[in-house]
Amino acid sequence: MIKNFRLLLIILLLVSCKQQQRLSANASEQDNELLFSMSSSSCMGPCPVYEIALYADSTLVFKGEENTKLQGLNQKKLSAGEFDAFMGLIKMVKWNELNPRYVSDMSDLPSQEYYYNFEGNNIAVYKYGLEPKSLAELNRAILPFVYHDIFGMQKE
Template identity: 55%
Template sequence: MSCKQQQTASSQSREPEKLFTLSTTPCFGTCPVFNLELYSDSTLMFEGKQHTDLEGVHKRKLTAAEYDAFIGLLKMVKWENMNPRYVSDMTDLPSQEFYYNFNGEEKNIYKYGVEPQSLGNLSQALLAYVNETVFKGGE
């Protein structure tokens, strides 16, 4: 096998890059618990763990329109202005962990509490989008 063949083989087996993730944890009530991942090949993976309309692992490639809509939701947040950590002293709140990796900007954000509101809104909007548009309640 020549060097060129080895490079081609390794580039073809390269994993798609993770662009975005959102992971949530439970609270004492009915807070939705899920993992959501978007990859550079437009694959979306959703794992509903508790209190979600869609339970279990679901994975599929988004259409161009679905991908653009998903990115549009991500643009609700001004990622460049986000701090890496937001923590409240309240108890019984779910935590959310965000990973954002677009256009050379990479952010890891941990959120426990109510601030900033844009991250809470994003979490709700993405969960609704996944349930109502991407997987249509279990497709």
């Protein structure tokens, strides 16, 4: 009886380990899923040109190309607090209510592209010119947040 119990216990441990390995493999595949991205193009003036990407494993990538305080490729694994704060910025936008394109007749404006991928929603938005208030608020908040709160740059 004790022998059978030991054999059963060993079998259960092996099955449990295999299941845990499969769960870990699936989690690592999902960790690199892109949750949010935003890019901004150049204009004739000092418009910042950059790309921001947030991944499910809490990695934030910022690529500063022109007129940004951070130049080149910058990457950071966010703490839980930083990730939640960044998510708060992103979720202040009513993504489900946005149109896929916002285009103005004005010239020499930077274009911006957004990608939002949460809770089964995959939303892409292109903007050139005027945008809804929530996107305008995100645009005003995101660079200072990345510079100061994520990468610890001093405020000027």
